[in-house]
Amino acid sequence: MDSSLPLQLCYVRKSTAIINRWYTLIHSTALMALVYYRASFLFQNPENRAHTPTSPWLLVFAGELILSFIWLLGQAYRWRPVTRTLFPERLPEDKHLPAIDVFICTADPKREPTFGVMNTVISAMALDYPPERLHVYVSDDGGSSLTLYGMKEAWAFARSWLPFCRTHGIKTRCPEAYFSSAENDEGADLRGTEFFEERKKIKKEFELFRERVMRATENGGIGDKSISGDHPSIIEVIGAEEAEMPILVYVSREKRPSHPHHFKAGALNVLLRVSSMISNSPYILVLDCDMYCNDPASVRQAMCCHLDPILSPSLAFVQFPQRFHNISSNDIYDSQMRSAFSTLWEGMDGLDGPVLSGTGFYMKRVALYGTSIQDTSLTELRQTFGYSDEFIKSLSPKYLPNISNGGDSVSVILKEARLLASCQFENQTKWGEEQVGVLYHSVSEDVVTGYTLHCKGWTSVFCVPSRPQFVGSSVTNLNDLLVQGTRWSSGLVDVGISKFCPFIYGPLKTSFLENICYSELSFFPFYFLPVWCFGTIPQLCLFHGVPLYPEVSNSFFGVFPFIFLSACSKHLLEVILAGGSIQTWSNEQRIWMIKSVTSHLYGSLDAIMKRISMRKASFLPTNKVVDSDHVKLYQMGKFDFRISTTVLASMVTLVVLNMVAFMAGLARAIVFGNWEKMLIQVLLSLYILIMSYPVIEGMILRKDKGRIPYSVTLLSIVFAMVFLTLGSVVLLY
Numbered sequence: 001m002d003s004s005l006p007l008q009l010c011y012v013r014k015s016t017a018i019i020n021r022w023y024t025l026i027h028s029t030a031l032m033a034l035v036y037y038r039a040s041f042l043f044q045n046p047e048n049r050a051h052t053p054t055s056p057w058l059l060v061f062a063g064e065l066i067l068s069f070i071w072l073l074g075q076a077y078r079w080r081p082v083t084r085t086l087f088p089e090r091l092p093e094d095k096h097l098p099a100i101d102v103f104i105c106t107a108d109p110k111r112e113p114t115f116g117v118m119n120t121v122i123s124a125m126a127l128d129y130p131p132e133r134l135h136v137y138v139s140d141d142g143g144s145s146l147t148l149y150g151m152k153e154a155w156a157f158a159r160s161w162l163p164f165c166r167t168h169g170i171k172t173r174c175p176e177a178y179f180s181s182a183e184n185d186e187g188a189d190l191r192g193t194e195f196f197e198e199r200k201k202i203k204k205e206f207e208l209f210r211e212r213v214m215r216a217t218e219n220g221g222i223g224d225k226s227i228s229g230d231h232p233s234i235i236e237v238i239g240a241e242e243a244e245m246p247i248l249v250y251v252s253r254e255k256r257p258s259h260p261h262h263f264k265a266g267a268l269n270v271l272l273r274v275s276s277m278i279s280n281s282p283y284i285l286v287l288d289c290d291m292y293c294n295d296p297a298s299v300r301q302a303m304c305c306h307l308d309p310i311l312s313p314s315l316a317f318v319q320f321p322q323r324f325h326n327i328s329s330n331d332i333y334d335s336q337m338r339s340a341f342s343t344l345w346e347g348m349d350g351l352d353g354p355v356l357s358g359t360g361f362y363m364k365r366v367a368l369y370g371t372s373i374q375d376t377s378l379t380e381l382r383q384t385f386g387y388s389d390e391f392i393k394s395l396s397p398k399y400l401p402n403i404s405n406g407g408d409s410v411s412v413i414l415k416e417a418r419l420l421a422s423c424q425f426e427n428q429t430k431w432g433e434e435q436v437g438v439l440y441h442s443v444s445e446d447v448v449t450g451y452t453l454h455c456k457g458w459t460s461v462f463c464v465p466s467r468p469q470f471v472g473s474s475v476t477n478l479n480d481l482l483v484q485g486t487r488w489s490s491g492l493v494d495v496g497i498s499k500f501c502p503f504i505y506g507p508l509k510t511s512f513l514e515n516i517c518y519s520e521l522s523f524f525p526f527y528f529l530p531v532w533c534f535g536t537i538p539q540l541c542l543f544h545g546v547p548l549y550p551e552v553s554n555s556f557f558g559v560f561p562f563i564f565l566s567a568c569s570k571h572l573l574e575v576i577l578a579g580g581s582i583q584t585w586s587n588e589q590r591i592w593m594i595k596s597v598t599s600h601l602y603g604s605l606d607a608i609m610k611r612i613s614m615r616k617a618s619f620l621p622t623n624k625v626v627d628s629d630h631v632k633l634y635q636m637g638k639f640d641f642r643i644s645t646t647v648l649a650s651m652v653t654l655v656v657l658n659m660v661a662f663m664a665g666l667a668r669a670i671v672f673g674n675w676e677k678m679l680i681q682v683l684l685s686l687y688i689l690i691m692s693y694p695v696i697e698g699m700i701l702r703k704d705k706g707r708i709p710y711s712v713t714l715l716s717i718v719f720a721m722v723f724l725t726l727g728s729v730v731l732l733y
């Protein structure tokens, strides 16, 4: 193989960059005109502005400023988008490839069914990589015997499954996905009868494997007492004796009710330490338990970047996008998160690299260890990494653990590993802080960890090969969407209002535009401010006949529709370029509005309350159990409004308010003919109502279980009325 050929190439998407930069310029000019219009009003003499009180004007102006500011930050993603091509066939021979540890986290067998988790485990064991260089670790935060049992069964099944995949070049190596879709057999007719015989046999084995795990699940493996979160660390190595198979390690860290366990970040740090005793591979693949490997080639693709001589020295991680298998064709909840995994991360790849996205990334182990170990004293190392000299030895690049030697050493190694997985171990160390491991600072542990890595001078890379590398289940009902969205918003605002605030922490540490991207990320939940403002204040004024926007004959009239159309059409362009449709566009707009008024609001409040110690951090894993009742509504494209009353009422109140204001405004325009003055406000409400059609339908037309209950509608009408009445006070000033 010619080692002079590059392993990967990166291209700037020139035409997209040019369009983006022009758009930024033109749109900002329009925004400046808007700011001029709003500000100059305040300096007019009072007689000229007799029709409009100052306070609503100021509120709307504040909303516009915040929205424009976040928009401006968002342009950093669009400055230099790139794409990459990888050449795995140019990698060195297998025996020269570095070893890999795969970390899979699971937390709760009730919300994360064991059989699904095992499919992820098997797909990871089946990665296309020399088996002696591949090690799979499962962190079980539930401490459930069921997970351990499932892993033993999974390992036994993998003994037949792996050779089957290797011999026949099967691409879909998650068995559940392979057997549930006919298209995975494409080209199968060329394969002859032998293949079919084998496939039949293996399918039978798979069914037996499933039955055993399901039976154990039903027989109350779930009910085991260890789930209570009070148990010692349990570590078991499965299959160390078999050379043709990757080893599988079960890790359940110690948990005590009195001891904070820092959720997934805590689990990952334990895995880092435990794996250092067993395999200590220089690269780590992190997977959520619901994200299986859909292409066994991902590891070689990642190595194209990690072994690229130019990228390698500063490269901390290679991130693949999250893709999902359970999204319906109309994707009403924007579950695919197109914007993040195409536009935004691709844009950051052209700067210092994408955000760490929780799952589907290949991390360089030393990047998480932080300090340069060569010139640090033993005392200092102990203060940083904790009191385990065995672990400190593992920091040296020459250290080679060898679990497969057998004999005494295995029990010694496991004893040390259990110590490393204990609650007390991290006391008075730097684990979870800026220096070492995954950060505990935020429930969006991924974002803040990635950010500190970038600030330490590391880079990252985003790879989007045509076949999705990792496929998971996304949230497909409104409740889960908002619970997850609230956790994310809270985690992001956590970062924004802490010492890691990108405006303060990063400017001297990372490149300007990369830092701006992180600023946008940690402040975008504040979209709730302008969206709430535009959903209430212009409507209040419309209801009372107070104009807030220039009348049609005013020379500034055009500015507002221009800004609106320019933003919408740019968004539409991004959607279309990413292969979406107008429907995708409208779903994204709607979900943006819904999330802004609900999860961004509640998430930001949660973060602020945590900050002033009024609340404790929490991480409720999303539900991965498929509920046929929910799925039916989802497949029909109907919103499922079975969500918390507070959240639902805030959303419905806004819709009711817009309905009332729109009708009142329209009536007034017809009777008094003042439509010239009120046109923009009428159109704004109309747009909100059109976008809120699913809510209106849920209130009035639907009869199914997922509709909006009458009680909530009534409550919302009362809220809207109270707002319109009390709100008139605002109009006095």
Ligand SMILES: O=c1ccn([C@@H]2O[C@H](COP(=O)(O)OP(=O)(O)O[C@H]3O[C@H](CO)[C@@H](O)[C@H](O)[C@H]3O)[C@@H](O)[C@H]2O)c(=O)[nH]1
Pocket (backbone or CB within 6 Å): 105, 106, 107, 108, 112, 139, 141, 262, 263, 264, 267, 287, 288, 289, 290, 357, 358, 359, 443, 444, 445, 446, 484, 487, 488, 491, 619, 620, 621, 622, 623
């Ligand atoms: O105490 C905990 C809580 C969660 N998890 C695991 O964390 C993973 C992610 O949890 P999930 O409920 O699937 O959350 P999502 O919102 O789908 O996860 C996204 O957001 C998280 C941060 O909020 C990231 O960690 C994830 O990688 C990212 O996919 C799962 O494997 C869980 O088992 C733990 O190991 N311990």
Ligand SMILES: [Mn+2]
Pocket (backbone or CB within 6 Å): 288, 290, 472, 473, 622
């Ligand atoms: Mn998930």
